[in-house]
Amino acid sequence: MLHSLMSGVTPGKCSLVAGLLVSVALCGALPGVARAQSGAQDQAMAGSGVEPGSAPNSPERPVGFAASAPADGVLVVLASSAELPAALPLSAAERAALVAAIAGEKFTGAANAVLSLRGIGTRPRLMLVGTGENPAPLAWSEAAGKAAQLLAGEDAGVAIIGAGSAEAAAEVALGYRLGQYRFDRYRPAPDTPVPTQAVAVVVADAGAAQAAYEARQAGVAEGVRFARDLINEPASVIHPDSFVARTRAAFAGLPNVEIEVLDEAAMRRLGMGALVGVGQGSPRGSRLMLVTYRGAAGAPLALVGKGITFDSGGLSIKGGSGMEEMKADMSGAAAVMGAVLSLAKTRAPVHAVAVAALAENMPDGNAQRPGDVVRTFSGKTIEIINTDAEGRLVLADAVEYVAARRSPFAIVDIATLTGSAVSALGPQYAGLFAREDDVAQRVTALAAQVGEPVWRLPLHPRYADAVKSDIALVKNSGNSPAPGASAGAHFIEAFIAPDMPWAHIDMAPTMWADSAGPLTPKGATGYGVRLLDALAREWRP
Incomplete structure (x- = not known):
């Protein structure tokens, strides 16, 4: 499909373009127009038209619950100290050997400490994983995730013992499912099939543990894994249209959705020039996707995600080093959809709407230019200084649209927005911006609980000056006198009503893991799904 020349949305009401088009009709087509028309058939197919593969990811271990451990297979003991639980399925001699190994290796049960042993009894492997003293729910998940990664190649079933309650056992199951995630669908099949024997989380009341898991953690696991799959896929596979298709398929059949x-045509009619403008250099059309889950009455919580399915920088093009990671510039959109998928799958008693602002930012003869002025859904104007500051542009139209059409009680946006946040925080924290202390405190506390920590960064009136424009309401770049992450937050704030509770999460530092953590294998982390899921379940109007 031939993509429109320019965004199709004029920055104001005066129509200089109309006169230009009349001149073109009278005097003959402009060379650029002729080239665009002659290329229409080529642009009908975006990309090569050849998919990189059709195989799914390799199968993983199913995770369930049992009242007792099978007699064979790997035994994983979750321990908060050097003391072993009383009821282990071990003989006296096996227990004595394990106690001796604990003393010899000085295992203390510290969080995520591991003692792995072979040759004790008939089991192929005994493994102790520390939870730390007085483990919180996250500690149970992380210990299980650590075990999942260490046992990925172990050709035997797995029993995990040590969780003392149904709730803790449910966290263990969640951790194992997140820890064993892998994205390998485009790799050659291994010579030896990956082990798929079951995992049994051992707990006295297995039925209660299953019910607790299905009420919350099963949905979280599905939401995180859905987000990771979207992010890990190459940009030739996930673009605005296919993102929409994958999301529709994930929500198919779920009630209250x-x-x-x-x-693009609908967005042009609505005057959404900021979002459409970002994608005007790509043959793949931009999209705005809203998924509303209504599990309760009242106003919804709006979760808005940046969805740049590939970010070349546009005409302000990026350097080649690391550009391949820009397939993950839609991680915010993946996070909001994963969170609402979790809520819908578990029929949570909440009302939430996920918004994905989807575009591909590419250089082209029709691409947006530095110096352009675009108009948003509400009629506000933006001067384009740098086409590589595109995420804030798509968010501007998205937050305005959801505020007008869904009347949320609060808005949380999440985006891989700035390198400045990466420089400030490193890979351990996402940046958090909020005008109200109680909003910041709520998000910070829940982020720590679920293991997706944030660090609050400053909003300041002087920093807001960095995005003021001489010819429009705001400009999309210009850090002085503000840090880049703060300038980006203030830009988005310009499109949020002053009385709207709002938080902005800059997840650029946390979108990708260069090495594995207990719950995040190398690659896409799926950051934000657990945090937004918790926020939606806890925050009420």
């Missing part, structure tokens, strides 16, 4: 998708 409503999906709305705006294509």
Whole structure:
């Protein structure tokens, strides 16, 4: 499909373009127009048209619950100290050997400490994983995730013992599912099939543990894994249209779900020039996708995610080093959809709407230019200084649209927005911006609980000056006198009503893991799904 020349949305009401088009009609087509028309058939197919593969990811171990451990297979003991639980399925001699090994290796049960042993009894392997003293729910998940990664190649079933309650056992199951995630669908099949024997989380009341897991953690696991799959896929596979298709498929058949998708024509009619402008250099059309889950009455919580399915920088093009990671510039959109998928799958008693602002930022003869002025859904104007500051542009239209059409009680946006946040925080924290202390405290506390920590960064009136424009309301770049992450937050704030509770999460530092953590294998982390899921369940109007 031939993509429109320019965004199709003029920055103001005066129509200089109309006169230009009349001149073109009278005097003959402009060379650029002729080239665009002659290329229409080539642009009908974006990309090569050849998919990189059709195989799914390799199968993983199913995770369930049992009242007792099988007699064979690997035994994992979750321990908060050097003391072993009383009821272990070990003989006296096996227990004595394990106690001796604990003393010899000075295992203390510290969080995520591991003692792995072979040759004790008939089991192929005994493993102790520390939870730390007085383990919180996250500690149970992380210990299980650590075990999952260490046992990925172990050709035997797995029993995990040590969780003393149904709730703790449910966290163990969640941790194992997150820890064993892998994205290998485009790799050659291994010579030896990956082990798929079951995992049994051993707990006295297995039925209660199953019910607790299905009420919350099963949905979280599905949401995180859905987000990771979207992010790990190459940009030739996940673009605005296919993101929409994958998301529709994930929500198919779930009750209380409503999906709305705006294509470029609809967005032009609504005056959404900021979002459409970002994608005007790509043959793949931009989209705005809203998924509403209504599990309760009242106003919804709006979760808005940046969805740049590939970010070349546009005409302000990036350097080649690391550009391949820009397939992950839609991690915010993946996070909001994963969170609402979790809520819908578990029928949570909440009302939430996920918004994905989807575009591909590419250089082209029709691409947006530095110096352009675009108009948003509400009629506000933006001067384009740097086409590589595109995420804030798509968010501007997205937050305005959801505020007008869904009347949320609060808005949380999440985006891989700035390198400045990466420089400030490193890979351990996402940046958090909020105008109200109680909003910041709520998000910070829940982020720590679920293991997706944030660090609050400053909003300041002087920093807001960095995005003021001489010819429009705001400009999309210009850090002086503000740090880059703060300038980006203030830009988005310009499109949020002053009385709207709002938080902005800059997840650029946490979108990707260069090495594995207990719950995040190397690659896409799926950051934000657990945090937004918790926020939606806890925050009420």
